[in-house]
Amino acid sequence: DAGVTQSPTHLIKTRGQQVTLRCSPKSGHDTVSWYQQALGQGPQFIFQYYEEEERQRGNFPDRFSGHQFPNYSSELNVNALLLGDSALYLCASSYGQGQETQYFGPGTRLLVL
Amino acid sequence: DQQVKQNSPSLSVQEGRISILNCDYTNSMFDYFLWYKKYPAEGPTFLISISSIKDKNEDGRFTVFLNKSAKHLSLHIVPSQPGDSAVYFCAALYNFGNEKLTFGTGTRLTIIP
Numbered sequence: 001d002a003g004v005t006q007s008p009t010h011l012i013k014t015r016g017q018q019v020t021l022r023c024s025p026k027s028g029h030d031t032v033s034w035y036q037q038a039l040g041q042g043p044q045f046i047f048q049y050y051e052e053e054e055r056q057r058g059n060f061p062d063r064f065s066g067h068q069f070p071n072y073s074s075e076l077n078v079n080a081l082l083l084g085d086s087a088l089y090l091c092a093s094s095y096g097q098g099q100e101t102q103y104f105g106p107g108t109r110l111l112v113l
Numbered sequence: 114d115q116q117v118k119q120n121s122p123s124l125s126v127q128e129g130r131i132s133i134l135n136c137d138y139t140n141s142m143f144d145y146f147l148w149y150k151k152y153p154a155e156g157p158t159f160l161i162s163i164s165s166i167k168d169k170n171e172d173g174r175f176t177v178f179l180n181k182s183a184k185h186l187s188l189h190i191v192p193s194q195p196g197d198s199a200v201y202f203c204a205a206l207y208n209f210g211n212e213k214l215t216f217g218t219g220t221r222l223t224i225i226p
Contacts, residue, residue, distance in 0.1 A: 040218065102159065104158070106154060
């Protein structure tokens, strides 16, 4: 049973570019959440998708957007990249409610130069 | 505004002894708390949780204590094992079912053989 998978594992971009990160949830899960973890910090909630709609959003600008597909996989898009967007981006999946069932992927390490 | 704080960035404990990791929070609306463990190059893994209606929850070697009046929780690991060496994150949420996790900055635990 595959867990949460994310691609790519690492990515290097330059300021002003756009990036798309991908996440496949654990089998049977229908909810995907995205988090940003800057160096030395805890993960910060970006947004959550359920039934192909954004259900909750954290304090991130509109440059951060997402999508969920009918197979529950999800994408995170970041436009007009800034140096401060360099971070580890984590995807977590769950089924319905219940935090203890939230499973995290290994993350995508994004470096903006 | 850091609503969940882990004031010890690192902790070293002898194998077999007790490890105590601490976490403080400021938002009295939080009603559910979780601990996650993170190894390098992996996503956070759920460890143990506690509802605000309880003051203790135990799972094998792991016990979480909650002191609501002090807005403080702690994770006890006994006995500590080398495989426990990892970064531990405290996380909180309110209105259980609202799945936006607020994380602390983490404590790096090193178990000395």
